Each structure stands twice: as C-alpha cells, then as structure tokens.
Amino acid sequence: MARPRALRLSLSLLGVVLFFAVWEALPRLGLVKSMLLPAPSGIPATFWQEVSSGAWGEAVLQSLRHYVSGLVLGSALGVALGVATGMSRTLEDMTNWIVRLLRPIPGLAWVPFAIIWFGVSPTAANFIIIVGVFWINYFSALSAVQAVDRDLIELANAFGHRSPLARLFKVILPASVQPIMAGLRTGLGQAWMAVVAAELFGVAGLGQRMMQASSLLATDIVVVYMITMALLYGVVDAGFVALRDRLLAWKA
Amino acid sequence: MISIKDLTLSFDSDRGRTIVLKEFHLDIADGEFIAVVGASGVGKSTLLRVIAGLVKPTSGTVTRDNPETPGRRPYALVFQDARLLPWRRVVKNVEFGLEGLGLDKQTRRRRALDALELVGLADKADRWPHQLSGGQRQRVAIARALAVDPDLLMMDEPFGALDAITRQGLQDELVDLWQRTGKTILFVTHDIDEAVYLADRVILLAGSPAGVRSTDRVATPRPRQRDDATARHTANAIRDRLSGTVVDGEGI
Numbered sequence: 001m002a003r004p005r006a007l008r009l010s011l012s013l014l015g016v017v018l019f020f021a022v023w024e025a026l027p028r029l030g031l032v033k034s035m036l037l038p039a040p041s042g043i044p045a046t047f048w049q050e051v052s053s054g055a056w057g058e059a060v061l062q063s064l065r066h067y068v069s070g071l072v073l074g075s076a077l078g079v080a081l082g083v084a085t086g087m088s089r090t091l092e093d094m095t096n097w098i099v100r101l102l103r104p105i106p107g108l109a110w111v112p113f114a115i116i117w118f119g120v121s122p123t124a125a126n127f128i129i130i131v132g133v134f135w136i137n138y139f140s141a142l143s144a145v146q147a148v149d150r151d152l153i154e155l156a157n158a159f160g161h162r163s164p165l166a167r168l169f170k171v172i173l174p175a176s177v178q179p180i181m182a183g184l185r186t187g188l189g190q191a192w193m194a195v196v197a198a199e200l201f202g203v204a205g206l207g208q209r210m211m212q213a214s215s216l217l218a219t220d221i222v223v224v225y226m227i228t229m230a231l232l233y234g235v236v237d238a239g240f241v242a243l244r245d246r247l248l249a250w251k252a
Numbered sequence: 253m254i255s256i257k258d259l260t261l262s263f264d265s266d267r268g269r270t271i272v273l274k275e276f277h278l279d280i281a282d283g284e285f286i287a288v289v290g291a292s293g294v295g296k297s298t299l300l301r302v303i304a305g306l307v308k309p310t311s312g313t314v315t316r317d318n319p320e321t322p323g324r325r326p327y328a329l330v331f332q333d334a335r336l337l338p339w340r341r342v343v344k345n346v347e348f349g350l351e352g353l354g355l356d357k358q359t360r361r362r363r364a365l366d367a368l369e370l371v372g373l374a375d376k377a378d379r380w381p382h383q384l385s386g387g388q389r390q391r392v393a394i395a396r397a398l399a400v401d402p403d404l405l406m407m408d409e410p411f412g413a414l415d416a417i418t419r420q421g422l423q424d425e426l427v428d429l430w431q432r433t434g435k436t437i438l439f440v441t442h443d444i445d446e447a448v449y450l451a452d453r454v455i456l457l458a459g460s461p462a463g464v465r466s467t468d469r470v471a472t473p474r475p476r477q478r479d480d481a482t483a484r485h486t487a488n489a490i491r492d493r494l495s496g497t498v499v500d501g502e503g504i
Binding site for chain 2 (some may be wrong): 097151152154155157158159160161166170174175177250251
C-alpha cells in the first residue's frame with residue numbers, strides 16, 4: 001500500500017536527523033576519538049576556515065579545471081568515435097578486437113603510465129579522466145547509433161538527405177540524443193571519481209588537499225572536502241539534467 | 253508523363269538469384285491517379301522504392317518528361333506508418349524534405365504551412381507528433397510529401413494502419429486533395445475496394461517474379477459512391493484474377 005506523502009517525508013527527515021545524531025553522539029560520548037571521527041557540529045567552522053584561508057577556493061578551481069577539460073575531451077572523443085563506428089561497418093570491424101582488448105582495463109590502471117608519461121601534473125590528471133569517461137561515451141554512442149530505426153534512415157533517403165553528414169545531423173544524432181545523454185551523465189560521475197583519484201596521487205586540487213589534511217590527521221578538513229565533492233557533483237548533475245530535459249522537450 | 257520501362261530487380265544470395273520484379277512497365281500520365289494492388293509480399297512496396305531511387309534496379313529505367321526544377325523533389329513517399337520525426341514539431345516535420353534544396357527559411361516555413369493547410373492541420377503546426385492522433389499523423393506525412401511539390405506522389409498502403417472510419421475519411425480527403433492539386437499519384441494497397449474507389453487505373457501486380465498481371469480502367473465518374481455497381485464489378489474481377497479462381501463476389 002502506498003504511504004501518505006507526509007509520512008514518507010517525515011520518515012526521510014527522521015533518517016537524516018538520526019544519522020547526524022549518531023554521528024554527533026559517537027565522538028561526544030567518547031565512543032570514538034574525535035580525531036578519528038570529527039563531530040558534524042564542528043564542520044561548519046572548519047569549512048569557513050578553509051574558505052576564508054583561500055585553500056578551499058583554490059582547490060575547487062583546480063579540480064574543476066581538471067574535471068571540465070578531461071570530461072569535455074573524453075566525452076567528445078568517446079561520442080565522436082562511437083558515432084563514427086556506429087555509422088561505418090568498416091570502422092566497426094577494424095576496431096572490434098582493439099576495443100575488446102582495451103575496454104576491460106579500469107581507468108585507474110592507467111595511473112602508472114599517466115605518471116610515467118606526464119609526471120605528477122594536470123596533464124596526467126586529464127589523461128586519467130579522459131580514459132575514464134571515454135569508454136562510457138564510446139559505447140553509449142555506438143549502441144545508440146546502431147539502434148536508430150532503419151525506417152528513419154530510409155525516410156531521410158526518400159527525402160533527399162543521402163549524404164553521411166545529412167543523415168548524421170537530420171536523423172542519427174537527434175534520434176540518439178537520449179542514450180548519448182545517459183552516457184554523458186554516467187561520465188559526469190565517473191570523471192569526478194577520476195579527478196579525485198588523480199589528485200590523491202599528488203596533482204593539485206581537492207584530492208591532494210584531502211591527502212594533506214589526512215596526513216596531518218585533520219579529519220575535520222577531510223570531511224569538509226568530502227562534502228565539497230558531493231555538493232559539486234550534485235550541482236553539476238542537476239545542471240546537466242536541466243539541460244537534458246530542455247533538449248528532450250519533445251518527449252514530454 | 254512518367255515512364256517506367258522494363259524495370260527488373262533481382263538480388264543474389266547464398267541460395268542463388270532471386271528475381272523480385274520482372275520487366276515492369278508503366279506509363280503514368282500527368283495528373284493520373286494509379287493504384288497498384290497485389291498480395292502482400294509480392295513486391296508492391298519494392299516497386300515504389302525502386303521508382304523513388306531508394307533501391308537500384310538491376311535493369312530498366314524510370315524517366316520523367318518534366319525537367320529537374322530547383323526547389324522541388326521529383327518523387328515523394330508516404331509510408332504506411334507516418335514516420336514523423338518525434339523530435340521535430342509538426343511544421344518542422346513537413347519542412348524535412350525542403351531542407352537541402354537551397355530554399356531560405358521563410359520559404360520553407362511558408363511552403364510547409366501551405367501543405368499543412370491543404371491537409372487541414374495548419375492549426376497543429378506547433379504541436380509535437382505524439383500529441384496527434386494516428387489519422388492526423390498520417391495527414392502530416394502527406395503534407396510532408398506534398399510540400400516538396402513532387403512530380404509523382406507515391407503512397408505505400410498509407411491508410412492500412414488506420415481504423416475503418418478514419419481510413420474512409422482520409423480516402424475522401426485524398427481524392428479531394430488530388431483534384432485540387434492535380435498531383436500524379438501512385439498508390440499501393442492490398443485493399444482492392446480502396447484501389448477501385450480511389451484510382452483511375454488499377455494495376456494488379458502478381459506472380460513470382462512479380463509483373464503486371466492486369467490493368468483495369470475505372471470509368472466511374474467522380475464524386476464516386478462507395479457502393480457503385482460498376483466499381484464493385486471491377487473489384488470483383490480483380491479479386492478473381494488475384495485468387496486465380498472465379499468465385500462469387502462475396503465479402504466485398
């Protein structure tokens with residue numbers, strides 16, 4: 001049976017309150033050392049301290065820079081190659097085995113090469129992010145293009161849009177917007193993980209700042225950056241969903 | 253006039269050569285309404301696709317008296333399913349065939365709206381396809397075909413997927429449209445009564461490989477009655493030829 005809305009809302013709220021209460025209680029009651037688990041009540045002050053010192057803003061900007069450039073490049077490459085492979089039988093046959101070989105390698109397994117090739121640098125971070133989002137977008141674009149209704153291609157032919165470019169822009173791309181967008185959205189999350197991972201290895205940004213704090217056992221600062229990551233991801237994802245819904249207005 | 257001469261289509265597969273269409277011959281006068289009937293799978297749709305240039309014939313030619321004119325397309329197709337692009341509003345769907353003809357935006361829009369006016373859907377120009385009924389969608393598909401001002405309007409069982417009442421309404425609308433625009437129409441259907449009700453000439457396509465089995469001129473003056481005795485007689489004659497046996501005209 002469906003629960004009333006009000007009840008569900010208050011249960012959700014209760015869950016949040018309990019979560020913070022337990023979190024607050026553990027260090028307060030001395031069950032856990034506050035160095036291991038900082039109480040949430042102290043976090044806003046630490047947050048403000050990080051922001052006012054300028055460290056927070058700098059780290060956020062650095063991470064965003066890695067994130068955006070890696071995401072844009074990786075997604076663009078993935079979608080472009082995926083679409084091209086989806087449209088060309090030759091390309092599909094040629095890449096078939098290479099893809100099968102490279103695909104199962106996790107993005108983070110490229111960290112050693114990233115460091116050997118680019119050192120501990122923003123380029124290395126970019127590289128890891130690009131690899132991370134490339135495959136997601138490649139496969140979503142490839143299968144989206146291959147799933148385009150053949151009847152629509154025939155329609156394009158019947159009304160004079162016969163060149164590959166005309167076919168691409170009149171039918172194939174608009175018909176595959178939805179699955180490609182789904183791939184891009186998965187990539188948003190994947191890239192964020194890759195950013196943090198790359199920075200944990202020492203590239204300047206949120207992840208690096210987190211590692212520094214943790215080596216000083218400043219766990220409250222670590223929590224500040226964890227929250228920051230969650231918030232940034234939330235904002236990016238919400239923005240993307242808004243954009244997607246505008247592009248897919250015809251679905252409504 | 254449009255002359256279809258000795259059109260033959262065959263394709264090779266592992267199991268040898270299959271001849272789909274053999275030496276199909278037809279001269280279509282300007283402004284004529286021709287129906288092609290035949291059992292399903294006999295190659296009626298294929299015939300339209302060959303004429304439209306979607307399928308290359310093995311041999312034979314399709315020639316037009318009319319010279320190539322800028323801003324028009326010689327052939328236009330209406331499919332059994334409306335085949336509208338769901339991401340385009342109605343008017344943009346009608347503009348689909350006008351794109352790539354070197355027309356400016358205003359001209360395209362005006363011609364699309366004129367075509368929508370012809371099918372009585374000018375007020376639906378800004379709707380999305382999914383907001384229309386099945387019959388309305390098919391009228392949009394007809395408008396899309398009319399908008400390119402074709403020398404030959406080809407229709408592939410365009411009303412086959414509609415309910416009986418909508419179908420009859422659209423049949424009458426089509427005759428009306430044809431009389432107002434003077435278009436030349438090649439109409440494929442498996443419904444012999446529909447063919448006889450609509451067309452000046454009814455071509456029976458039969459055999460394997462398919463060829464013209466018979467041609468009947470429907471002399472019934474317009475506007476026609478659905479229960480016209482002469483028409484019923486013609487329909488029965490075609491039915492008999494199609495089934496290869498002479499039976500009483502039951503189940504008209």
